[in-house]
Amino acid sequence: AQSVAQPEDQVNVAEGNPLTVKCTYSVSGNPYLFWYVQYPNRGLQFLLKYITGDNLVKGSYGFEAEFNKSQTSFHLKKPSALVSDSALYFCAVRDIKAAGNKLTFGGGTRVLVKP
């Protein structure tokens, strides 16, 4: 079984400050990990994914994420947050052993960036 936890329902940050959104996962094998962003009443937009290799993954809109196998974490980061980054963020995992391309999503973290 595969599962994802996003321990924070909401993250508040001032514009220009660093932003971190936390994600931990559980899989029986090795993970494929994804981050998505959702703006109000819209579908999800893909930000980045980790497959293998370098633990620091760079994605869209200046976001990056760090894979930490020992802590089973995949935290999303942005060095300097913008008001326009305010949205709902989802972490997702797929077990490398799982058939197909089924993803399991976390419950989401709402990010509020204040001017």
Add this chain to the structure above:
Amino acid sequence: DGGITQSPKYLFRKEGQNVTLSCEQNLNHDAMYWYRQDPGQGLRLIYYSQIVNDFQKGDIAEGYSVSREKKESFPLTVTSAQKNPTAFYLCASSGSGTGVYEQYFGPGTRLTVT
């Protein structure tokens, strides 16, 4: 949202009626998915299809049905057996095979049943 369309954006139905949500993609993806989103619960997988004329139940398939007669289309029917159908429904598609593919999402349909 480009490449995947869902219609309508808002849908209202009376309790006891079946309703079908449309999902079309022009990305030439083999795999398609239906998710349900409720506040505070993230996305839950209803059904998925990896190829035409084949589909599998996800985690919450009860009260839903799907068909995959064409590669481009994956309609979802919410039946009267679904006990709590009011939700935001998202369709997605992806490549399939041995690679690792991100899923592309449509804009969603918000269904309200009263």
